[in-house]
Amino acid sequence: xxxxxxxxxxxxxxxxxxxxxxxxxxxxxxxxxxxxGNGRPRFDRxxxxxxxxxxxxxxxxxxxxVAAFQAATVVDRAKDWPLVxxxxxxxxxxxxxxxxxxxxxxxxxxxxxxxxxxxxxxxxIGIV
Numbered sequence: 766x767x768x769x770x771x772x773x774x775x776x777x778x779x780x781x782x783x784x785x786x787x788x789x790x791x792x793x794x795x796x797x798x799x800x801x802g803n804g805r806p807r808f809d810r811x812x813x814x815x816x817x818x819x820x821x822x823x824x825x826x827x828x829x830x831v832a833a834f835q836a837a838t839v840v841d842r843a844k845d846w847p848l849v850x851x852x853x854x855x856x857x858x859x860x861x862x863x864x865x866x867x868x869x870x871x872x873x874x875x876x877x878x879x880x881x882x883x884x885x886x887x888x889x890i891g892i893v
Contacts, residue, residue: 768890769799769807778889779817786816793833813886814840818877822852825875835860843879850877 772790776783789797790806797815801807808816815836822832839850839860851861852875865878 767799767809769801769809770813770890772806772808775808775813775816779813779820779886781816781820785820785823789816789819789829789833792830796833796837810886810890810892811840813890814883817882817886818850818879821877821882822875825852826854827852827875839879843883845883847880850879851875852877
């Protein structure tokens with residue numbers, strides 16, 4: 766069974782402030798948490814990756830509600846492939862996944878390289 770982490774542990778592992786995680790839980794709890802059976806929010810590896818990617822997207826100006834949905838979509842699709850997630854700056858549409866070397870970053874869209882982001886989470890939880 767995969768280890769589950771509390772919001773405080775998730776903050777430490779992802780570098781996302783606990784206050785941000787608590788705010789995001791009010792908006793997107795079902796999207797970003799794993800079922801724990803005790804009613805308390807818990808994060809698995811997927812949830813930690815979503816939090817880290819949400820932080821990146823919100824840092825680029827996306828609304829937290831949109832960021833949660835799009836981050837979950839990307840994490841579920843990307844798995845561990847060396848991809849870059851490409852998002853519309855307006856937050857509309859579905860994010861695209863492309864190989865890391867497929868497109869230069871021109872600033873026209875939000876591009877997040879997933880491998881280093883996911884590797885940081887995996888190292889923090891001792892998977893790598």
